Amino acid sequence: MMKYLRYALLAVAFLLCVTVALANRAPVTLALWPDTVTAFLGFGYAVTLPLFAIVGGAVGLGLVFGLVWEWLREHAQRAEAAKMRRELEQMRRAHPETAARGATQPPRDKVLAILDEADGSS
Template sequence: MRFLRLLFIILLAIVLVAVALANRETVTLNAFPANLGQYLGGKWSVDLPLFLVIFLAVAFGMLAGLIWEYLREAHVRREARNRSAEVARLEREVGGLRERHANPRDEVLAILDKPKTGAASQSTASAGPASGTTLPAAR
């Protein structure tokens, strides 16, 4: 995957350099139509190489698309933030309920949950066969 990414970047760089070399002539970029610019005063045009105009147009288009998508998905992020806060509130509530209702334990559950200490010493001291072994039946 790293190799493919590097290969893509190299190919993109070659294409961009080729476009820049093929479009080096200078063009005049006007901010307003010719008649409107003279009424506003000042110089509303700039001379740039054509490749720079192309690259700036692509960059501006990508920036506009990024901002558009960010604004379009704002409600999704807001809903996710609200859901996350709701999940956190419910987890706190469940934790409080577990603490409150865990104290009065049933005796049977307490016996089952009790750790079995000394089980190893009892199995070696017992006279019967160990569990999982097969011995002939007594006659």
């Protein structure tokens, strides 16, 4: 059911994007510098594109920059997690009897685990 709802929402978003693109087909000139600066410097760059292409490109660049920014920001957390995984594997290899015993124990009730934690902290 949720899969169909997701597809329906994606279809609505796609139709909305197509509608906005069709409504904003007018060509717009995007210049690197204002005309006065271009005249002063003697060079400039300008491109004429439909408005929806400029807006879509700006949104796309924003998404890419945001994803790269988050990937770089989370580097320390990923490195720490990888270090912890390596240490856990080393401990499991060093003490296989403990790892095997822990795997055979039945899972504890979550409520009892919470109560045990509360008793240990006070």
